[in-house]
Amino acid sequence: MAKAERSLAELYRDDPERADAQAFGRRTDSSRRGFLGGAGLAAMGAAVGGAIPFSANMPAGLIPAAMAQGTAAPAGAPPAAAPKGPQLLDFPGKAKGLVLLGDRPLVAETPEHMLDDDTTPTEKFYIRNNGQTPEGFTEGDAWEFSIDGEVNTPLKMKLGELKQKFAAKTYRMVLECGGNGRSFFQPTARGNQWTNGGAGCAEWTGVSLAEVLKSAGLKPSAVHTGNYGADQHLSGDPSKDVLSRGVPIEAAMEQHALLVWAMNGQPLNNIHGGPLRVIIPGFPASVSHKWLKRIAIRDKVHDGQGMGGTSYSVAIKPMIPGGKTDESNMRTMTSMPVRGIITNPANGTRLPAGTRKLALRGAAWDGHDGVSRVDVSIDFGATWQQAKAAEPRNRFDWRRWTAEVELPSDGYYELWVRATDGKGRAQPHVAGGWNPQGYGANPMHRVAVLVG
Numbered sequence: 001m002a003k004a005e006r007s008l009a010e011l012y013r014d015d016p017e018r019a020d021a022q023a024f025g026r027r028t029d030s031s032r033r034g035f036l037g038g039a040g041l042a043a044m045g046a047a048v049g050g051a052i053p054f055s056a057n058m059p060a061g062l063i064p065a066a067m068a069q070g071t072a073a074p075a076g077a078p079p080a081a082a083p084k085g086p087q088l089l090d091f092p093g094k095a096k097g098l099v100l101l102g103d104r105p106l107v108a109e110t111p112e113h114m115l116d117d118d119t120t121p122t123e124k125f126y127i128r129n130n131g132q133t134p135e136g137f138t139e140g141d142a143w144e145f146s147i148d149g150e151v152n153t154p155l156k157m158k159l160g161e162l163k164q165k166f167a168a169k170t171y172r173m174v175l176e177c178g179g180n181g182r183s184f185f186q187p188t189a190r191g192n193q194w195t196n197g198g199a200g201c202a203e204w205t206g207v208s209l210a211e212v213l214k215s216a217g218l219k220p221s222a223v224h225t226g227n228y229g230a231d232q233h234l235s236g237d238p239s240k241d242v243l244s245r246g247v248p249i250e251a252a253m254e255q256h257a258l259l260v261w262a263m264n265g266q267p268l269n270n271i272h273g274g275p276l277r278v279i280i281p282g283f284p285a286s287v288s289h290k291w292l293k294r295i296a297i298r299d300k301v302h303d304g305q306g307m308g309g310t311s312y313s314v315a316i317k318p319m320i321p322g323g324k325t326d327e328s329n330m331r332t333m334t335s336m337p338v339r340g341i342i343t344n345p346a347n348g349t350r351l352p353a354g355t356r357k358l359a360l361r362g363a364a365w366d367g368h369d370g371v372s373r374v375d376v377s378i379d380f381g382a383t384w385q386q387a388k389a390a391e392p393r394n395r396f397d398w399r400r401w402t403a404e405v406e407l408p409s410d411g412y413y414e415l416w417v418r419a420t421d422g423k424g425r426a427q428p429h430v431a432g433g434w435n436p437q438g439y440g441a442n443p444m445h446r447v448a449v450l451v452g
């Protein structure tokens, strides 16, 4: 391979802006800017491993999917799509291939192509801890938790009693980290650099949080919840809470808010919060407390660890990316934005020469409004085709979708997916609404494939 070809891929890795300028023409050269032609086209074709049938539509300023940082490129990927491999998680009960984003605290995401199951198996489900990883709780049904604060009858209860007193129900629901998509922000926002894999959709079994709260008798002064768990702060200081978030009381009273002890039909395992956790769908998952010991019912917005400031907060008025933060311009994020992913084929897949029909599969979800449609494009967004999206089983379930696209010739393609929520809000081309801790990035997912 010629040196210049390799260097374009490397340059995209190290200095995307310069690489973009090299391929598409310098910013000062207005006559050429924005078109992939001549030497730029040749270098780009070589870097992505093949001719680019829709090169005329290829947008400047967007890093080609084959060279964008992100999840591991699978075997057989074109060389350009295989940058320095990410570190993989090695954890009991977890599938090979989860990407380790940090080990203290333990954080791992699921690459999009591993979210290909209708229901995310527990072994593929992402992990997000903020504190120490608990050694393992063995209390089982003897696990105790309490509800206090603005209630008439504070409760102290064992998990066994909870199971006996209240009816169990099961919903399939998405759990998604508030920081999912953070790596797409420019400039880099503080925190774990999630791609799209800080999310999964599992069957959660438990009892209605509303029923438990009703049995404690909510006082009229009850406006918010505050969660406390049994995990330890990284510093080892027992007086410090790892995390203590909560939700407006209406969200806790919504019928899908659960106290959960089983995931995918099995007792909730320790790493996902067993014996007992909260699941409040639609919100950033940080309110879905693991190893639950206590819910305090508050007469004001909860002020625990992870509430207020820039934590789980987005800008009210758009702020300058990377600029100074005005905390009075921040509001707590209460709903996750719409997101669609392609789960098959995987990024970097090489298909046999002559492949003309390609089946795509994926998932789409959002916080509270439902997904109204899913569209795919193979020509850098010039034209779109509506995917077939399965109905959700229940509110807060994701929608699995399929589509079949026709490829006019061999070459390099980017498969793009764009989901739209129930209020007509579609995913943007690039992450918008920059905020210091990087919440709410939901640009369209793009997958590079090479035919031939």
Ligand SMILES: Nc1nc2c(c(=O)[nH]1)N[C@H]1C(S)=C(S)[C@@H](COP(=O)(O)O)O[C@H]1N2
Pocket (backbone or CB within 6 Å): 125, 126, 127, 128, 129, 130, 131, 175, 176, 177, 178, 228, 229, 230, 231, 242, 243, 271, 272, 273, 285, 286, 287, 288, 289, 290, 291
């Ligand atoms: N006790 C406790 N609960 C917690 C956390 C934590 O660190 N401690 N992390 C939260 C965050 S930020 C997320 S995204 C989810 C992750 O749940 P999972 O590890 O089961 O995927 O748990 C939430 N609940």
Ligand SMILES: [Mo]
Pocket (backbone or CB within 6 Å): 128, 176, 177, 178, 179, 285, 286
């Ligand atoms: Mo999270």
